């Protein structure tokens with residue numbers, strides 16, 4: 001068994017590939033960058049926070065495999081500048097990972113019901129941001145006649161949520177966009193897939209925990225705080241009884257970005273310890 005696992009790992013080979021990851025200055029994006037580099041890819045680490053992107057470089061320590069740039073996925077000029085600069089320097093893009101996402105606007109955790117600013121900002125980043133970066137990079141992919149796009153959706157797309165309907169709706173839109181974009185890009189030999197992460201302790205979850213400890217949620221979590229509330233949620237919701245990690249998501253991204261997944265497109269794959277089975 002141990003041997004099969006080693007062979008499987010060796011088969012994901014991204015040597016010489018050029019990857020761009022959005023929202024990679026923190027949490028899951030950082031884990032994705034790390035795994036892609038480990039599999040051999042050169043990675044452009046982008047984030048709305050230039051400091052966050054630089055910190056990922058320091059944190060992961062992959063030397064000249066990583067470059068960092070500030071890029072706001074809601075801003076077409078920012079996207080065009082960074083993608084054009086990348087093409088000039090590196091001549092191609094092989095892999096785009098749309099990871100940037102938010103759970104609400106300023107003060108979201110202190111509101112029981114999301115307000116219209118929450119709906120607007122979450123839609124702009126989580127949905128329009130994915131579409132904007134995808135459309136810009138797809139121009140390059142159409143010329144190259146190959147490419148891989150992996151969108152980070154969420155298990156929130158699988159079931160409505162009483163306290164964050166704006167977020168669940170945005171992630172369901174990412175799943176739907178993934179299907180449409182896969183059909184648009186199939187003629188250009190481009191694969192478009194999504195990963196739906198389960199429960200991962202990052203700043204997004206810290207903010208969910210702040211909200212649920214004040215107002216409760218679909219679980220009896222009122223009164224619990226921070227990581228304790230998160231751990232209780234994992235216990236109640238995850239059949240495998242463990243939280244997921246940024247590297248778990250990175251592993252699925254690396255697989256979808258590799259030649260092993262060349263006949264997979266338009267899919268949204270849960271990495272959630274069995275929370276949702278369809």
Ligand SMILES: NC(=O)c1ccc[n+]([C@@H]2O[C@H](COP(=O)([O-])OP(=O)(O)OC[C@H]3O[C@@H](n4cnc5c(N)ncnc54)[C@H](O)[C@@H]3O)[C@@H](O)[C@H]2O)c1
Pocket residue numbers: 022023024025026027028029046047048049052071072073074099100101102125129152153154155156196197198199200201202203204205
């Ligand atoms: N943590 C979880 O349990 C979980 C579960 C399912 C899905 N997700 C999704 O995974 C992705 C990463 O989330 P995370 O948990 O690592 O959160 P995070 O807050 O640690 O990371 C999100 C990153 O996106 C960046 N960002 C925000 N707005 C941006 C913009 N306009 N342009 C570019 N970058 C921007 C932030 O600066 C931050 O570095 C998100 O799409 C999130 O919805 C997270």
